[in-house]
Amino acid sequence: MSDAVLRVQDLRTEFAVRGGVVKAVDGVSFEVGRGRILGLVGESGSGKSVTAYSILGLIEAPGRIAGGQVLLNGVDLTQLRGEALRQIRGAQIAMVFQDPMMTLNPVLKVSTQMVAAVKAHDKVSTAEALERAGQALVTVGIPSPQERLDAYPHQLSGGMRQRVAIAIALLHRPAVILADEPTTALDVSIQGQILAEVRRLASETGTAFVWVTHDLAVVSSLADDICVMYAGKIVEAGSADAVMAEPHHPYTAGLLASVPAEHEPGTRLQQVPGQAPSLADLGQGCAFAPRCAKASPVCNTPPPLQQLANGRSALCHHPIQWT
Ligand SMILES: Nc1ncnc2c1ncn2[C@@H]1O[C@H](COP(=O)(O)OP(=O)(O)OP(=O)(O)O)[C@@H](O)[C@H]1O
Ligand code: SF4
Ligand SMILES: [Mg+2]
Incomplete structure (x- = not known):
């Protein structure tokens, strides 16, 4: 690619x-x-x-x-x-975590946090940052952004909090x-x-x-x-x-x-x-060998990265073949 x-x-x-x-x-x-x-x-x-x-x-x-x-x-x-x-x-490059509270601060309104996130990278007025925050909320499918901007994270459902976290990731x-x-x-x-x-x-x-x-x-x-x-x-x-x-x-x-x-x-x-x-004591061979029905003695040596048809690859001595 x-x-x-x-x-x-x-x-x-x-x-x-x-x-x-x-x-x-x-x-x-x-x-x-x-x-x-x-x-x-x-x-x-x-x-x-x-x-x-x-x-x-x-x-x-x-x-x-x-x-x-x-x-x-x-x-x-x-x-x-x-x-x-x-x-x-x-x-x-931005990250969205499993727990949106890794992104959101519980004691600040959504608007405050999103404005700060905009201003962290762009020199814009508060009014413009708020406008961008509202647009970002609409982008992730939040229909009444003003209401959400005025809320504290705990006033939102889990799904809504995660949408806000995704909106923050998307801001820039x-x-x-x-x-x-x-x-x-x-x-x-x-x-x-x-x-x-x-x-x-x-x-x-x-x-x-x-x-x-x-x-x-x-x-x-x-x-x-x-x-x-x-x-x-x-x-x-x-x-x-x-x-x-x-x-x-x-x-x-x-x-x-x-x-x-x-x-x-x-x-x-x-x-x-x-x-x-356990990742602490992996040997040289294939880490999956103890659980693998196709394992053979060669699997005690490092498996090769096999390049297969259609841009596919598998790290295995005996990849499953499909005809
Ligand atoms: N702070 C740490 N100190 C020591 N080992 C760690 C630490 N963080 C992660 N590891 C090791 O890295 C391995 C991979 O952890 P990781 O959190 O990336 O797994 P994961 O695939 O995200 O699992 P899950 O699906 O449970 O989130 C763990 O098995 C653990 O042994
Ligand atoms: S290399 Fe492939 S066949 Fe061998 S043990 Fe690992 S997964 Fe199984
Ligand atoms: Mg994980």
Whole structure:
């Protein structure tokens, strides 16, 4: 993809823990094009949130980025510090968290917070900032923005708070928004509405989204492309439709098999049989081997990244073949 706005290359993030190093993100690479939505999916502890935080430069001790590049329109964010990073964050790349109260301050009115968010990057009058805040609320499907602007966060429903958080992320029309399970806590119909708004926003504004989720139903209704994470690595990537129809990696196949046939958006993934590995003591071989029906002795050696048809890839010695 030549029009990638975000290109993550061989990203490595480690945490120093007692007795060793946890490689939470271990050589992750992907790219997202303008107006595209990438679903980053995997079970709990696979490194999805740490990937998002690493991209934004939000990793703190005992964690550190141990290698790789995060290229936002060609600028490597891993090389930026302090003010340089703050100027880009919120303006060119923004984040929506699972809990909107990570973004919202409980003691300030929505209007106060949104005006401050506008003024953080643009020198405009308060009146103009308020106008932009109101427009942003309309953009995310909030019909009477004035009422919401006058409210404190606790006076809003969970779905409304999350829409406000998304509106704040959108204020400066960033190139990329990272969203870490922002609809997981919401009821299914509200979630469906927000996902539809996000789809529309991506195509209308050109903002690219990286949407972190456990929920394959969310990915299938939202994402253009999908990256499946397991134990800190991307084990499968490709267009969402193709991956979901014909998974190449045994772990992806396991995830899909564990989705109930009559799944509703919001249904949590069932566990793939077996336990997620401890990231502190992974060996050289495939981390999925203890849970994999296709495992063979060669799987004790590092699996290769196999480039497959239609721009797809799988990190596996024996990818599932479809004819
Ligand atoms: N502050 C920390 N100190 C040590 N290890 C950490 C820290 N934060 C994350 N990790 C490690 O990184 C791994 C990946 O965590 P991460 O939060 O990215 O998972 P996730 O895929 O977002 O999971 P979930 O779906 O539960 O949100 C965890 O299993 C944990 O071992
Ligand atoms: S490398 Fe081997 S153990 Fe790992 S997923 Fe592929 S077949 Fe299974
Ligand atoms: Mg997470």
